Amino acid sequence: GENVEQHPSTLSVQEGDSAVIKCTYSDSASNYFPWYKQELGKGPQLIIDIRSNVGEKKDQRIAVTLNKTAKHFSLHITETQPEDSAVYFCAASIAGANNLFFGTGTRLTVIP
Amino acid sequence: SAVISQKPSRDICQRGTSLTIQCQVDSQVTMMFWYRQQPGQSLTLIATANQGSEATYESGFVIDKFPISRPNLTFSTLTVSNMSPEDSSIYLCSVVGAADTQYFGPGTRLTVL
Numbered sequence: 642g643e644n645v646e647q648h649p650s651t652l653s654v655q656e657g658d659s660a661v662i663k664c665t666y667s668d669s670a671s672n673y674f675p676w677y678k679q680e681l682g683k684g685p686q687l688i689i690d691i692r693s694n695v696g697e698k699k700d701q702r703i704a705v706t707l708n709k710t711a712k713h714f715s716l717h718i719t720e721t722q723p724e725d726s727a728v729y730f731c732a733a734s735i736a737g738a739n740n741l742f743f744g745t746g747t748r749l750t751v752i753p
Numbered sequence: 754s755a756v757i758s759q760k761p762s763r764d765i766c767q768r769g770t771s772l773t774i775q776c777q778v779d780s781q782v783t784m785m786f787w788y789r790q791q792p793g794q795s796l797t798l799i800a801t802a803n804q805g806s807e808a809t810y811e812s813g814f815v816i817d818k819f820p821i822s823r824p825n826l827t828f829s830t831l832t833v834s835n836m837s838p839e840d841s842s843i844y845l846c847s848v849v850g851a852a853d854t855q856y857f858g859p860g861t862r863l864t865v866l
Contacts, residue, residue, distance in 0.1 A: 673853060684845055684859045739849050
């Protein structure tokens with residue numbers, strides 16, 4: 642089955658700096674890669690996703706890149722703000738199969 | 754995106770008892786899932802809730818421990834049976850929306866004493 646690894650497990654940045662979280666996956670058949678943000682006491686919220694037919698996707702301060710050859714994808718948050726502080730999870734799946742395989746999570750702290 | 758609600762939001766239970774968690778969606782969805790998130794951990798899929806048929810369980814999860822109902826396309830329940838402290842977790846339901854995107858409910862935080 643699919644194995645998703647995520648690094649780092651914790652990340653602290655100064656407000657206004659950028660944050661990068663990296664994930665690798667093992668199953669070359671995976672073609673859908675969502676990222677979720679989970680705030681304390683809440684369920685995971687989808688913030689961005691990417692499919693294997695593109696290499697990069699951007700939505701305001703958030704971007705995701707995908708390298709299919711190397712089987713890794715990354716989340717980039719620019720101009721970080723204190724409200725970006727949360728746990729971020731990457732995931733991988735085969736579109737249509739709907740079984741998401743999650744990374745272990747990254748706790749991001751943005752220091753004002 | 755679908756609006757998902759769960760009841761209860763949290764509960765504290767005694768070992769040996771059972772708790773039923775409800776998941777309600779504001780629109781009809783085909784695919785519905787139940788996940789477990791142990792303290793400080795990632796999400797693990799328990800089962801797929803199938804409408805009109807038995808749920809499909811992942812390795813390590815069995816129907817006797819986690820019976821699931823899915824009477825229609827907007828509602829599902831997960832029961833955690835004969836609870837032990839190891840069952841203390843957040844239980845989350847999720848649904849699949851347009852373009853295979855998966856959305857999660859707010860979760861039910863369960864503590865077993």
